[in-house]
Amino acid sequence: MKTKSSENNAITKAIGGKEGLVALVVLAVLLLVVLPLFLSVFRLNLTGKYLSYAFVAVGLVMCWGYGGILSLGQGLFFGLGGYSMAMFLKLEASDPESTKIQTTPGIPDFMDWNQVTELPTFWIPFKSLPATLALVVVLPIVFSYLLSVFYFRGRVGPVVFAILTQSMVACLWYVIVGNQGYFGGINGMTDLKTLAGWDIRTEEAQRTLYFVCVGLLLVSILVCRWILATRLGRVLVAQRDKEERVRFSGYNISSFRIFIFCVAAVISSIGGALFTLQVGFMSPNLIGVVPSIDMVIFAAVGGRLSLYGAVYGTLLVTLAKSLFSESYPNLWMFFYGSLFIVIVILLPKGLAGLYQDYLRPWGAKLIDFRKRRVPVQKETVTSQEGKA
Amino acid sequence: MSSGSSTDYLLAVEDLTVSFDGFKAVDSLTFYVDADELRVIIGPNGAGKTTVLDLISGKTAASEGSIKFNNQELLGKREHAIVRAGVGRKFQTPSIYEDLTVLENLEISFPWGRTVWGSLTFNRTPEISDKIHKVAEEIYLSDKLDEKAELLSHGQKQWLEIGMLLVQEPELMLLDEPVAGMSVKEREATAKLLKKVAKGRSIIIIEHDMEFVESIANRVTVLHMGKILAEGNMAEIKANETVKHVYLGD
Numbered sequence: 021m022k023t024k025s026s027e028n029n030a031i032t033k034a035i036g037g038k039e040g041l042v043a044l045v046v047l048a049v050l051l052l053v054v055l056p057l058f059l060s061v062f063r064l065n066l067t068g069k070y071l072s073y074a075f076v077a078v079g080l081v082m083c084w085g086y087g088g089i090l091s092l093g094q095g096l097f098f099g100l101g102g103y104s105m106a107m108f109l110k111l112e113a114s115d116p117e118s119t120k121i122q123t124t125p126g127i128p129d130f131m132d133w134n135q136v137t138e139l140p141t142f143w144i145p146f147k148s149l150p151a152t153l154a155l156v157v158v159l160p161i162v163f164s165y166l167l168s169v170f171y172f173r174g175r176v177g178p179v180v181f182a183i184l185t186q187s188m189v190a191c192l193w194y195v196i197v198g199n200q201g202y203f204g205g206i207n208g209m210t211d212l213k214t215l216a217g218w219d220i221r222t223e224e225a226q227r228t229l230y231f232v233c234v235g236l237l238l239v240s241i242l243v244c245r246w247i248l249a250t251r252l253g254r255v256l257v258a259q260r261d262k263e264e265r266v267r268f269s270g271y272n273i274s275s276f277r278i279f280i281f282c283v284a285a286v287i288s289s290i291g292g293a294l295f296t297l298q299v300g301f302m303s304p305n306l307i308g309v310v311p312s313i314d315m316v317i318f319a320a321v322g323g324r325l326s327l328y329g330a331v332y333g334t335l336l337v338t339l340a341k342s343l344f345s346e347s348y349p350n351l352w353m354f355f356y357g358s359l360f361i362v363i364v365i366l367l368p369k370g371l372a373g374l375y376q377d378y379l380r381p382w383g384a385k386l387i388d389f390r391k392r393r394v395p396v397q398k399e400t401v402t403s404q405e406g407k408a
Numbered sequence: 409m410s411s412g413s414s415t416d417y418l419l420a421v422e423d424l425t426v427s428f429d430g431f432k433a434v435d436s437l438t439f440y441v442d443a444d445e446l447r448v449i450i451g452p453n454g455a456g457k458t459t460v461l462d463l464i465s466g467k468t469a470a471s472e473g474s475i476k477f478n479n480q481e482l483l484g485k486r487e488h489a490i491v492r493a494g495v496g497r498k499f500q501t502p503s504i505y506e507d508l509t510v511l512e513n514l515e516i517s518f519p520w521g522r523t524v525w526g527s528l529t530f531n532r533t534p535e536i537s538d539k540i541h542k543v544a545e546e547i548y549l550s551d552k553l554d555e556k557a558e559l560l561s562h563g564q565k566q567w568l569e570i571g572m573l574l575v576q577e578p579e580l581m582l583l584d585e586p587v588a589g590m591s592v593k594e595r596e597a598t599a600k601l602l603k604k605v606a607k608g609r610s611i612i613i614i615e616h617d618m619e620f621v622e623s624i625a626n627r628v629t630v631l632h633m634g635k636i637l638a639e640g641n642m643a644e645i646k647a648n649e650t651v652k653h654v655y656l657g658d
Contacts, residue, residue: 247528250527250528250529250530251515251516251521251527251528251530252524252527252528252530254505254508254512254516255516255527257505257507257508258505258508258516261505261506261507262503262504262505264467264499264503265499265503265504265505266516267487267488267491268465268487268491268496268497268499269491269516269517269522269572269576270488270491270492270517270519270522270576271488271522272486272488272522272523273488275523275524276524276527279524
C-alpha cells in the first residue's frame with residue numbers, strides 16, 4: 021500500500037529540486053501558454069507534430085544517454101503506436117456507408133484495391149478504442165522485450181545492438197511496404213477522419229490534441245525523472261560505466277537493460293499515436309531508417325543526458341529543417357550533416373551541456389552578485405521562507 | 409564435467425581446468441578453503457591467480473572440474489547468482505562508481521532490492537543507513553560519505569571497494585591485490601581491516617607483497633603455470649626449495 025507521503029515523495033523526486041522545478045515551469049509555460057498564444061492553429065499543429073517526435077528523443081535520453089544503449093531503430097516503436105492509432109482511425113473511416121462503392125464495403129480502401137475481401141483477424145482489436153489505446157502501450161513492450169531479451173542476455177556489444185535495431189526498423193519498413201493489402205503499403209494509411217465520432221481535422225480538435233500531446237509529454241518526462249531519481253537510475257548509470265562491478269554487486273544487468281529499452285519503446289509509441297492523431301496519416305517513410313536516425317540526432321542536439329534538452333533539441337532541429345529546407349532544399353542535407361558533426365565534436369553534451377557549462381555558472385555569478393549588492397533584501401526573503 | 413565430492417569445506421575446488429586455445433591457464437587445480445580461513449594465493453605473473461578468481465566468481469567459464477560453495481555447484485551459474493549465493497569479488501584496479509558519492513557507492517551494493525522493481529521502490533531505511541555508516545567506519549571513510557568517489561585517494565578507493573563487498577555480507581570474499589599501489593601506512597591499515605572483517609567469513613586474497621602476505625595469511629597457496637606448487641603456512645612456504653627457486657628468487 022502506498023501512503024500519501026510516499027506518493028508526495030515520488031512527485032518531489034520527479035520534479036527534482038528548485039532547478040528541476042524551474043526547468044519544468046519554463047517548458048510548460050512555453051508549450052502551454054506562449055506558443056498557443058502566438059502561433060496560428062496551423063503552426064501549432066505543426067509544433068504538435070514535432071513534439072510527437074520529442075517523445076522518441078525523451079526515450080532515447082533514457083536508454084541511450086543514461087542506459088548506454090544506442091538504438092538506431094526507435095522508429096519501429098514510434099511506428100507501432102502510430103500504426104495502431106491509424107488502424108483504429110482507418111476502420112472508423114471505413115464504415116459500410118462511406119465505402120459502399122467498394123467491392124467489399126466496410127473494409128479499408130487499400131484492402132479493397134488489393135483484392136482482400138475480408139478484414140484480417142489481427143485488425144479486429146482495432147475496432148475498439150480502449151483496445152487500441154491498450155495496444156499502443158502493450159505492443160511496444162512486447163516487441164522491445166522480445167527484440168532485446170536475447171541480445172542483452174547474450175551480451176552483444178553496444179555497436180552490434182545499434183546495428184540490430186537499425187535492421188529491425190528496416191524489416192518493419194519492408195513488411196509494411198510489401199503487404200499493401202494489410203498495411204496500406206508505401207502510401208501509408210490516409211483519409212483518417214474521426215476519433216470515436218470526433219472530427220480530428222477541425223481547428224478546434226487540432227488545438228485540443230496539441231494540449232493533450234504537451235500534457236502527455238510532460239507526464240512522460242516526469243515519470244522518467246522519477247525513474248532516474250530512484251536507485252534504478254543509479255544502477256542504470258553504473259552499469260553503463262562499470263558493467264562488471266554492477267554484475268559483481270549481484271545485479272542481473274540484462275533485466276535492467278530490457279526494462280529501460282521497454283520504457284523508451286512505450287514513450288516512443290505514445291508519441292507515434294499522437295503523431296497520427298495530429299497529422300491525420302501514417303506512412304512507412306515516417307518511421308523507417310532515416311527518421312530513426314533523425315530521432316537520435318534530436319536527442320544528441322538537445323543533450324543525451326537531458327530530458328528537457330531532448331524537447332528543445334527536437335523543436336530546434338525540426339524548426340531549422342522546415343525553415344531551411346523550404347528555402348534551400350538542396351543545401352539542407354549538408355547543413356544537417358555538419359550540424360551533427362559540430363555537435364559530436366564541440367558539444368558532446370548537446371544544448372543542455374551548453375547550459376550546464378556556460379549559462380548556469382554565469383547565472384550563478386549573477387545571482388551571487390545581486391545577493392552581495394542587496395544583502396538586506398536577501399535576509400527578508402529567507403525570514404519569509406522560514407515562516408512559511 | 410565431473411560432479412565433485414560433498415565436503416565440509418566452505419569452498420571446494422576440484423580438478424578445475426580452463427584452457428584458452430589449448431593453453432591451460434589453470435590445470436586440474438584442487439584446493440579447499442575452510443570457513444573463517446584467510447587464504448593467500450601467490451605466484452609469479454601468468455601463474456593463473458586472477459583466472460582462479462574469475463572462475464570462482466563466474467567471470468570465466470571452466471573447461472572441466474567443479475567449484476562447490478557450501479556444497480552447491482557454482483560452475484555454470486551467472487555472476488549475479490554467484491554473488492547472491494554469498495561470494496563477493498574485488499577487482500585488481502579499484503572498481504567503484506566515480507560519479508556517485510561514497511554513500512551511494514555503498515548503498516548500491518546493499519543486498520536488498522537488486523531487481524528492477526526492487527530498485528524502483530528502494531528506500532533508504534534507518535537500518536540500511538545504520539549498516540552503511542557502520543561499514544564506512546570500518547573502512548576509515550566515515551567523514552567522506554558525501555564526497556564523490558572520484559575525489560578519494562587510490563588507497564581509499566581500494567577500501568571503498570572492500571566496503572562495497574562488506575555491505576553485501578558475503579561468506580566468501582575474493583580480493584585481487586587489495587594493497588597494490590598503497591602507501592606503507594595504508595597497507596598496515598588494510599591488514600588490520602582485513603583481519604577484523606575476516607571474523608565470521610572466509611577470504612581469498614591474491615597478493616604480491618610478501619610482507620603483507622606474512623602479516624595476514626593463515627595458509628598460503630603457491631601457483632605456478634596453472635598448478636599448485638606448494639601449500640602451507642608462511643614458514644613452510646618460505647622453507648620450500650622449489651618455491652624459493654621459482655618465485656622468491658633466491
